[in-house]
Amino acid sequence: MYNGLKIIIGLLIFVAFVTFPFYSKMGKATTKPDPKIDTPVIQELAEKKCVEPKDFMKTEHMKMLNDWRDLVVREGNLIYVASDGGKYIMSLQNTCMNCHSNKKKFCDECHNYSAVVPYCWDCHIQPKENKT
Amino acid sequence: MSINRRQFIKIAGISTIMGLGGTSAVDLLQRNWLEAAQYSPDPKALTAKRWAMVVDVSKLKTEDDYKNIMDACHRVHNVPELGNPKDEIKWIWKETYEHAFPGQEHEYLTEGIKHKPFLMLCNHCDNPPCVRVCPTKATFKRKDGIVMMDMHRCIGCRFCMAGCPFGARSFNWKDPRPFIKEENKEFPTRMKGVVEKCTFCYERLAKGLIPACVEASQEAAKKAGTKPGLVFGDLSDPNSEVRRILSSHFSIRRKSELGTQPSVYYIIGGNDHA
């Protein structure tokens, strides 16, 4: 083998480089996302529930919001009748964020963890958060 | 073991079919939940077969009459003020007779008309060229005649701006947020790179409110004890106020020769409508 040493050193550097993200985090536990729902509006709710059950919202909220926007903007609807019969205005900015006024501790908590960057906030105004 | 070409294609075909079937079954299960969901318009919503507006410029006298109306629209819709005509974003604006109705002007027009500002907005054309050219259907015509903007879909190609013969559309060259004086927290802003225009206040109609400009004009008129300069209503209803005014006054539309069939009518004459 020509230049065997150089090739092996090169390979070692390469392997060290691509596995860097793994061993640099080895043994360190990453903090699990922990979305908070302790906003004033939610605190005052008699029964602390979202428009649909929590597990559904956890996995499907993005699809639901996508449906809502087409239903409102393109089809002229406004009212959502939830599976338990409750009626809600379909609006991210006015309905969702009215309760979840803690975007940083609610939305961003998981979005940052899973490295998704939804572009909702380019246009929809996020609630003013008091820095406490 | 070697497989020949025929076997390979068979296996590939079967696994593709199974793969497709597999994903769609999962999709179907999830979609069913959402599809079972119920939704409806607000029962209070204002509806029409074809919304239209009448602008009676003889009712708009002072600078404040115009400002009041334009500010009302721009305030509720978070329209930025960029302070530079090149970047200007406008939903409703003033124009001279000569620019509003090109080809209709002549040298001996009354002074009153020559220097009178006319209020312009999107005409919500019945045959809108902007909709025809939009490649993403970001701008589309609703059943009630409103030419809508779906900001989620706009890719900022500006075909619609080239298509619209009325200059009703503005492009966001910059992030508009720093230029909004006071945000209306209930309405979104826009972002850099999308086109915007008047939407006949679809969001207010959906809640049972008339457009913001018409409301401002009515309030001002009530205070002054006059008739409002803007009237909004259903063009397909012979008893609506817009139809009553149109049947008793001479009215014109902008560039009607182009065949876009605008839904905004202008009354130039002076006498009061009933």
Ligand code: SF4
């Ligand atoms: S005025 Fe322009 S933007 Fe409005 S509907 Fe007509 S063509 Fe489209």
Ligand code: SF4
């Ligand atoms: S700029 Fe937006 S609304 Fe206009 S034609 Fe392009 S995609 Fe459609």
